[in-house]
Amino acid sequence: MAVRFDNRVALVTGAGAGLGKCHALLLASRGAKVVVNDPGGSTAGQGGSNAVADTVVDEIRKSGGEAIANYDSVADRAGAERMVRTAIESYGKIDIVVNNAGILRDKTFSKMELDDFDDVIKVHLLGSVYVTKAAWQHMIDQKYGRVVLTTSGSGLAGNYGQSNYGAAKTGMIGLMHNLMTEGAKYNVRINSISPVAATRMTEGLLPEQMLKKLDPRQVSPAVAWMCSEECDATGEIIAAGAGYFARVKLVKGAGAVVGNGEIATIEDFVAAKEQIFDLNGAAPYSKTIDDDTRRILGMA
Template sequence: MSDLTFDGKVAIVTGAGGGLGKSHALELARRGARVVVNDLGGSVSGEGDNASAAQLVVDEITAAGGEAVANHDSVATPEGGKAIVDSAVEAFGTVDIVINNAGILRDKTFHNMTPELLEPVISVHLLGAFYVTQPAWLIMREKGYGRVVNTSSNSGLLGNFGQANYGAAKLGLVGFTRVLANEGKSKGIKVNAIAPVAKTRMTEDLLGPLGDKLEPSEVTPTVIYLASEECPVNGEVYSVAGGVVARYFIGLTPGWYAEGHSAEDVRDHFDQIRDETGYIVPEDPSGELKKLLETLS
């Protein structure tokens, strides 16, 4: 089969000054995409800025014969998100691909969490995806084509101690992905998400010796495929780590039904309610409603 190429495509990668975003940007450019390398250049906790982070990646791309421009706007405001998309349009005329990768960490146990720890994390991860994707979405709808890849996390899908802020934002991105997948499918737009585990600035202190097996470059191939014209799926989430690629999905058990039941009935049938045998994987709320109607009738 032929290689995946991105000739003529324009991609925005947020948080691309290092780690996963840098890996994604370099590979997209190597395969022919023109890339907007966005990075505020702040610390892991989102403080400060440094324009050189994005520019160094651009320099690496151009030295290899690719095309890229640097952008240093924050994803965390509507104005910043629009400015990122505007930079793509000004430099390359359009937007075909958005990789929402920008993120920060401000970990703290829930009983100690303050608004200063909560709000910036939600703003960068979740609102940032909204603010960058929406102006790009308008262009994609108009042209009848687009690809969006959001960066979720197992901290959201499974929960992780000390990350109520981060986990809430990351699971929010799954809901965001699912809704956009449904809204975009009639317009040629596909939206998927990854839940990566990789050694980056944000995780190197957490992973220990395992980190050596979890290079960002092992995550990028899945992102490239999901961002390509050949991508066959929409609204899905993939765990990607150290060369392992697997699908996360939301399943619904057959459950238990009794009209007019009591709390005691729920207690007495709880094992049946939780039994995973015969689960389904609804594509959207209509899938659950279909199951509900079948049961009630």
Template structure:
């Protein structure tokens, strides 16, 4: 099996360096026409320059690929719309969107202020939503789309000093879970990457051996697969780094069911809390409706769940 992007048009945000550059280069090397978006700012999102995006475009062209640059900020709705317009004007459509742009403004929550919070959420979560909003109708009309959001293990598992970043990254999973349902009948698949890689945002935090192992080029093949026609899955969170790939899911315990009609007290919850937290029979629900259906199947029709508290 060979994965090709011949005839496909891809947008990669934050593609002037690090993971974004790696994603753009790989997609272009497999035949995609790529919009390389990058504001060209510092790690904290300040300032701006056309140089990073232009450099990656030049690299893609030198390797025989097709690419154009865009310098808009994803955090501005008009800028996000212009990123998509750049793709449509240059190549006629958008097939693939890799939401990768991001900034860091780390600070303990005690020292976090509203400006620091909002700046990070504006780029990661709002920016992802804005660009996806702009690309969505184009993909719907064409009956095809592959969208990758970028989360982080800081959002999935937590990391000290990154409340703003972690909250925005966890938000990607919620956004994905809705879009996977809304996009299904239009052949738009939405998945999420949780990368572990050395970038401008992380290289100063890692020891030399980790920097060597966690190269962006070891993450991008996972993105390329999710963006390909070969992939038929939507709603996957793919952890990737250092040649490691794993699926991450939100799981729920089997749970404890109080007898219908019983007056439930805090003490009853306390008495059963160990069973409530028992993950030995953990399960994943494909939607919020699926979890409700599970509840109804136990509490309305009656089921084995009642035996937990009878």
């Protein structure tokens, strides 16, 4: 059966271009009522134009879908509340939040101004917090919700000159892992997409030959599934690009117990370093106090 979003209301941030636009168009084409959020600024977060969001809304409406524009910045708490209120006042509820909005201020850490670090964190990480927070209680109360966060390989694996961006994108994962436990019993599921796509933000970062093959529409199917009633996962990361999709997981190796029951020394650690660093047989690291720790402490 086709995945549909009839009678569902979605908010997509940064939906005026690139990935966000593709997500919004796909959700709308499958029946969702969509709030298209975008202040219309540059990739550095400067300037603005209502026409950016309006154009996407017009495209959705011309295709027979329902959409309304919102021009607020996710980095503004009141703005985040307004975009959620736009969904509720226009369509009666909020079912789906896709946190896609972002900016870039790339420089090496030694040359980066701390204002550039602050601004990127505020848009990506805190912006996702503000928007998700504004929608969260509505989802809890109605016992249904789908939240998508946008992480990145720049955070999960690292990239030159993107310490601010990478820190923000990895922060998404900590946010997700904690909210998944709070939302689980209310059927509120939260997952993350780690995309690679040809957008304004990747121009100049990826080779032209690669960009030609990285149509952002190739990422949206995974995002749409995370937004769907059919989504049976929470707390997951999906890497996506050029039609390729893969589950990403933080893992922990078997490790080693050192010190022979005494307080371990530096030398004990060094002696066991090869075993500690060995990832053969690694398994997902999914608990703060995991089974190995419980066993060592005699609690399992």
